[in-house]
Amino acid sequence: MTTARIPSSVGVIGGGRMGAGIAQVFAAAGAMVSVVESDEAAMDAARARIAGGLAKAAERGKLAGDPADVLERVVLLGDIAELPAAAELVVEAVPERAGLKIEVLARAEAAVGERTVLASNTSSLSIAELGAALRRPEKFLGMHFFNPVPASKLVEVVTTPRTSDAVTGQVRAWVRGLDKTDVVVRDSPGFATSRLGVLLGLEAIRMLEEEVADAEAIDNAMELGYRHPMGPLRSTDLVGLDVRLAIAEYLHATLGERFAPPKLLRDKVARGELGRKTGRGFYDWT
The missing domain is CATH 1.10.1040.50 (N-(1-d-carboxylethyl)-l-norvaline Dehydrogenase; domain 2)
Incomplete structure (x- = not known):
């Protein structure tokens, strides 16, 4: 059984419904979270989504701590290049367009350290194709969260032949640290x-x-x-x-x-x- 743990620092690229949900659950679990959005308006909207999600979680008794304290662990960034080099995990949650995802993943890899795990939240696109241009494909896989992220208990972990076993085990531990269940599937159209x-x-x-x-x-x-x-x-x-x-x-x-x-x-x-x-x-x- 994989031991549950939480990464200390997480980056999320995209602050829409899915990205905000991913940021919320990692921040609620204790991680410092950096969310990248395209402009000030989008950054404000992402913060509002996360704050609203935390408030709802608190109302339902699903949040340990004060929503304002958790929100302080979330930083909004205007550029992928600003992601912290020490981030243990970066998840892209941009729209389902392969070209866009490939671009943001390459930029994220250039911004972070060699130990950072990169993940795509794609629900169907080929993980191998998204990671083909990465310099460290062994540190890349899919983390398919479900909507609404805070309430969903499942994360689909999608591996390619180049994903290292150590990275897969690390990501499974992070999923369990969120009090969610992982299922590991191999890269295939639509996954499971x-x-x-x-x-x-x-x-x-x-x-x-x-x-x-x-x-x-x-x-x-x-x-x-x-x-x-x-x-x-x-x-x-x-x-x-x-x-x-x-x-x-x-x-x-x-x-x-x-x-x-x-x-x-x-x-x-x-x-x-x-x-x-x-x-x-x-x-x-x-």
């Missing part, structure tokens, strides 16, 4: 979770498209019949229909027709119905 989750979600969308049942009935069938904590359509709304479409397109290109995105999904994304973040997806969130 996205591959299964997207396939179920796409079939649920096809059923809705074919008028087999309405969204609530489909979700209730999975929640009550199979004890899923959340149905596939409600889950898609939470993740974001645009995010699910991007993953489906990548899996369609790499794994074949069973991941072809339904027309209904494409149409909703084209109309801006992206789920909870826009107020409407398969459900009305207003």
Whole structure:
């Protein structure tokens, strides 16, 4: 059994919903956290997300300590080059575009020390391809957190043939230090979770498209019949229909027709119905 521990210093590139959640859980566990965002407005928004998440955790009795004290362990940075060289871990949590991720990972590697572990929070892109240009690929892997990060108990640890066993063990210890459970999978399109989750979600969308049942009935069938904590359509709304479409397109290109995105999904994304973040997806969130 891997011994749980927490890195003393963590960098997070991207302060959106996922990045803010990752920063929150590491700061709450005792790490000093540096969050990189693109400009002052984005930095302010990231801080507000983290502060809001900490306040909610405290209200629910899920936070040890005062939210303000935890927030003091979070520093907002405007440039990847400002990441502390002594950071033990840097996680990129930027949008699911391979070129962007490759760029920020290369810049992060140049900014930090040789002992720093780099990780991508991608939910489906090839870890080997993202790390192909890195000088130290043995210190790179995937850490796929789930939304909402503070409440989710799982982190998918994705390894490539070049990831060292020592780094894998180190990351598993950090995951357990967050009071989460790790599953280790080898690098493959969609890994384990996205591959299964997207396939179920796409079939649920096809059923809705074919008028087999309405969204609530489909979700209730999975929640009550199979004890899923959340149905596939409600889950898609939470993740974001645009995010699910991007993953489906990548899996369609790499794994074949069973991941072809339904027309209904494409149409909703084209109309801006992206789920909870826009107020409407398969459900009305207003």
